[in-house]
Amino acid sequence: MTDAPNTPRDSARDYRDTVFLPKTDFPMKAGLAAKEPAILDRWARIGLYDRLRREREGRERFILHDGPPYANGDIHMGHAMNKVLKDIIVRSQTLLGKDAPYVPGWDCHGLPIEWKVEEAYRAKKLNKDDVPVDQFRAECRAYAEKWVGVQRAEFERLGVMGDWADPYLTMNYDAEAAIVGELLKFAESGQLYRGAKPVMWSPVEKTALAEAEVEYEDVVSTQIDVGFEIVEAPEYPPLVGAIAVIWTTTPWTIPVNQALAYGSAIDYLVFGHQGKRYLVAEPLLPAFTKRTGIGMESFEALAKGPVLEGATARHPMHHLGGFFAKPRPFLEGDFVTIDAGTGLVHMSPDHGEDDFLLCKRHGIDPVFAVDGAGMYRADWAWLGGQGSVINKKFVAADGPICSDLREAGALIAASDDFRHSYPHSWRSKAKVIQRATPQWFIPMDRNAERDEAADTASNGATLREVALDAIAATQWVPARAENRIRAMVEGRPDWVISRQRAWGVPIALYVHRQTGEYLNDPAVNARIVAAFREGGADAWFTADHQMLLGDAHVLADYEPQRDILDVWFDSGCTHVFTIEARYGADVRANLYLEGSDQHRGWFQSSLLESCGTRGRAPYDAVLTHGFALDDKGRKMSKSLGNVVDPLKIIGESGADILRMWVASTDYFDDVRIGKEVLATASDAYRKLRNTFRYLLGALDGYSETETVDVAEMPELEQYILHRLGMLDTELREAATGYEFNRYIRLLTDFANEDLSAFFFDVRKDSLYCDAHDSVKRRSYRTVLDTLFHALVRYAAPVLCFTAEEVWQARFPSADGSVHLLEWPELPDVPGDSPLGTRWQAVRALRVAVTEAIEPLRREKTVRSSLEAEVTVSSTPLPVDELAEIFIVAAVREADDVTVARTDYRKCGRCWRHLPEVTDDGSLCDRCAGVVA
Structure with missing residues (x-):
């Protein structure tokens, strides 16, 4: 040199x-909003998804089964969060070398879609009941098809990779055939019955609702205290003539009252007030007095509930005769408490689960006085043809019910001020009621009729027992989710699977007109499934039913059912016509992934359907994520004006920013999104x-x-x-x-x-x-x-x-893609076990040196660390190597960390200050050699 x-x-x-x-x-500037559509086009052009399926054929398969959103409206942030999380998992499993297909799907039946079509009718002042059912169903199908197309494009824009050319739709003919086939499996194994019991009912939508279709909101209701005069009391005759007081927040159920319930362990007080005698629970007297103004002027008796055994009371409207003239019995109910009210509960088996079960044990049946629109039927002696029972004015303290009770001398107190949580339809947002109607049920606690050749649950266990075993055998992520769904399945009632609507898969059963039993003939069932596969569910509404029944049965003896299946039953069958149909009858999903509300929705309906027909869960693992909230932790709603639109974010910043946000959240719990949150995600990106x-x-x-x-x-x-x-x-x-x-x-x-x-x-x-x-x-x-x-x-x-x-x-490649690659294979590092420890010490020392230099930088003693010389007390590496690591002029050993300005000159090429540089601007030995 x-x-x-x-x-x-x-x-x-x-x-x-x-x-x-x-x-x-x-x-450096991403410009994602403009670039991403071109990348999507390129993936479509090279057939990325199909190519992956070919290249991964024969590999270990990983199936994330897509929970179907409703084909109804543009996607919202919850959709975006859910689909992105699914895509991240599918892509990561693909990266790990697995064959990870993803088949997106949609729920196309049911009330969400039917309600929107009805809205269009209402806007035109038309009644959908006047439209032929095949025409109405065709409009529902067209509506669903429209939104499937819209949502498919929106999901693809998120970067979600899947079989978009062949998604599953619950309204596809093969799907509808599979759904009705699953229903008939339940029927053939004896896991189906028709009965009248209270179910959640929407008077606005005129149909039964599933638990997952109900949400609770705080409301202010009318509370009333009503007196029933005791006319018979064999265990304690002095009770005759006393007024048994009940308290309720549903005044509209009084016209359907059939009994009174008491608690056997409750102390009941008989007392006098202004010449009348009253019966209430002794612990509730103070609250009763405060509410009604009636206090104890004279004490008569205090006794436990059994004194009411065999007693009867008159209905307040007994003078109307007929139904109202029959004395109402007192029945012991273990659900009666002293938490509120009077310690006596009026029983209406039409409108309460406890009421129904207690009355049924005593031979008291529902009377079906309230129709599907929430009105009392026209021939009902009291308030016939009136309603609706969810109308606040109708049930108010000055409404017709209370006015009639007041006139009859039975209304002790009434006020429109009771605040409590009340069920509403999550679609119409209207109040729902419990209403007994003839419905089809899958029993939770009945032992199925087992057939060795049938594909049903084994060992004669009940559906509840099989489902609980399946829950224990499933991986729940996070683990706490298992407790939630277990509690729901342990306490859930029989599954009501019928709906009184038009758009969906019909309950394709024939009920004998004389016996009321449904026809259980495998040959007939096979013809029904074949008809659905050929013409879809519409085939039932236009069918030649005698042809389906065949020569062995006469149509005149049977009534074809017109109810449709609960849409949750539809979605509970998706594993049949998506997973099993595409990958084999013995295949189940590795993972289901949805929001936490699906513990009572899709997770549970899929579990019960599969357990009832296959004796196991349809999934190996279930992942639950929380909800997307605004930046203040509030639920997004148009009324609050706090909706964060994923499509707007994509249009402005690109989908990868949204994907970055999803991945960075603790999505097992509710997550927040807003400008600041997105700014953090953008900065990390x-x-x-x-x-x-x-x-x-x-x-x-x-x-x-x-x-x-x-x-x-x-x-x-x-x-x-x-x-x-x-x-x-x-x-x-x-x-x-x-x-x-x-x-x-x-x-x-x-x-x-x-x-x-x-x-x-x-x-x-x-x-x-x-x-x-x-x-x-x-x-x-x-x-x-x-x-x-x-x-x-x-x-x-x-x-x-x-x-x-x-x-x-x-x-750059015409047909290459990073998404065709697999997890990287890294080179082996020589086995020097102290390597990581030594360099962590070096890095810690580097931080200390940098901190020590900073005051000199602030004081402008040095302009950069290259002008500094440092001393350190101990060195994990030789000092001659540390100058480069610390980016300083020189490192020497001393008792502690000190910093000073170097006297070395600056190399004109690399700008390092080194001893061999003689003048500023001249070159160090290394740079001189390189330049030469």
């Missing part, structure tokens, strides 16, 4: 053309994007000829590969445990802290200024290449668009 580069003449030279700066066309941009630039022109074996690399490169290996292990664990908030945090922390703030910072001098063929620079670029291949794969499940953009920027 000559001395020429250090001459004064050369000291003024600009050496920028000799520095090897990173070079890339990859833009920007930093990760800049990491990729740096890698692309630093690897410009890289070829395998530069590769250096790990054993020959400097220890820093070996340490970074060691850290990458640790990251790889943790990312695998997070991916397999569906912990993608941990996954994305690990990835971003590694990129920001291990790479950008440390490794890239330390080695930029070598990258820029070392000779191309130097071992250190080649080693650095070799590790950068390894990092690139690993990080772009790791990022791909979450940032599906950006990872593709990054991959194509380095490896």
Whole structure:
């Protein structure tokens, strides 16, 4: 090496053309909103999803079964969160080398769609009941088809990869045939009955509702105290003539009262007030007095509930005769408490589960006085043809019910001020009632008729027992979700599967007109399923029923059922016509994933359907996520004006920002989204994007000829590969445990802290200024290449668009894709066990040195760390190696960390201050050699 580069003449030279700066066309500004549609088009052009299926054929399969959203309206943030999370999981399983198909689906039947079609009729002042059923169903089908198309495009825009060309729809003919086939399996195994019992009923929508279709809101109701005069009391005759007082917040059930319930362990008080005698629970007297103004003026008796055994009372409207003239018996009820009211509960078996069961045990049946619209039937002696019972004015303290009771002398007190939680339809938002109607039920506690050849549950267990066993055998994520669904299944009533609507799969059964029994003939059932497969569920409404019945049965003896199936039964069957139909009868899903509300919805209906017909759950694992709330933790609603529209976010910032937010949330609980939250996600995205941009630039022109074996690399490169290996292990664990908030945090922390703030910072001098063929620079670029291949794969499940953009920027290909790749194979790092410990100490010391330099920077004693000399008390590495690691002029050993300005001169090319640089602007030995 000559001395020429250090001459004064050369000291003024600009050496920028000799520095090897990173070079890339990859833009710092993402512009995702504009780029992502083009990437989607490219995936469609190369047939990415189908190509993956071909390339992964024969591999271990991972099936995430898609819970069907309703084909009804644009997607909202809950949809976006759900679908993105599913896509991240499917893509990560694909990256892990599995065959992970994803078949999206839609719920196309039921009230959500029928209600929207009815709204159009109401706007035109038309009654849908006047429209032929086939025409109405056709309009419902067209409405569903429209929104399937809209939502499909919106889900695809999120980057969700799946079989969009062939999704499952519950209204497809094959699906409808499968659904009715599953219903008939229940019928054939004796797990189906028709009965009249109270169910949740919407008078507005005129149909029964499932538990999952009901939500509770606080309301203010009318509360009344009503007196029933005791006319018979064999256990304690002095009770005759006393007034038994009941309290209720549903005044409209008084016209259907049939009994009174008491508690056997309750102390009942008989007392006098202004010449009348009253019976109430002794502990509730103070509250009763406060509510009614009636206090105890004279004490008569105090006795336990059994004194009421065999007693009867007159209905307040007994003078109307008929139904009302019959005395009402007192019945012991274990549900009667002293929490509120009077300790006596009026019983209406039409309108309460407890009422129904207690009355049924005593031979008292419902009378079906309230019709589907919530009005008393026209021939009812009291208030016939009037209603609706959910109308606040009708049940108010000055309404007709209370007015009639007041006139009869039976209304003790009434006020419109009782605040409590009340069930509403989550679609119409109107109040619902409990109403006894003839419905079809799947029993939870009946032993099914077992057939060795039938595909039904085994061992003669009840559906509840089989389901609870299946819950125990399923992995629940998070684990606490198991307790929730277990409690729901343990306490749920029989499954009411019938709906009084038009759009859905009909309950295709024939009921004998004389016996009331449904026909259970496998040959008939086979013809029904075949007809549905040929013409869909519409075939039932236009069927030649005698043809379906065949020669063995006469149509005149049977009544074809017109009710349709609960839409939850439809969606509970999706595993049949999606998983089993596509992958085999013995195949079930690896994972179901939905919001926490689906413990009482799809998770449960799928569980009960599969347990009733297959004796097991349809899934191996269930993941539950929370709800998307606004930035203040409130539920989003148009009335509050706090709705965050995912389509608007995509249009402004791109889908990858939304995907970054989903992955970074603790989605097992409710999550928040707003401007600040999205800004945080955007910042994390920007930093990760800049990491990729740096890698692309630093690897410009890289070829395998530069590769250096790990054993020959400097220890820093070996340490970074060691850290990458640790990251790889943790990312695998997070991916397999569906912990993608941990996954994305690990990835971003590694990129920001291990790479950008440390490794890239330390080695930029070598990258820029070392000779191309130097071992250190080649080693650095070799590790950068390894990092690139690993990080772009790791990022791909979450940032599906950006990872593709990054991959194509380095490896442009007409048909290639990062999403065709598998989990990276990393090089082995030589087994120096103290490696990680030693370099963690180096990094900790580096932080201490940086902090010590900072005051000098603020005071402008040094302009950069390159002008500083430091002393340290102990060194994990030789001091001559630490100057480069700390990015300082020199490092020496002393008692503690100190910093001073160096006397060394600055190299005109690399800007390091080194002892061999004679004048500012002249070159250090390394740079002189490179330039020469």
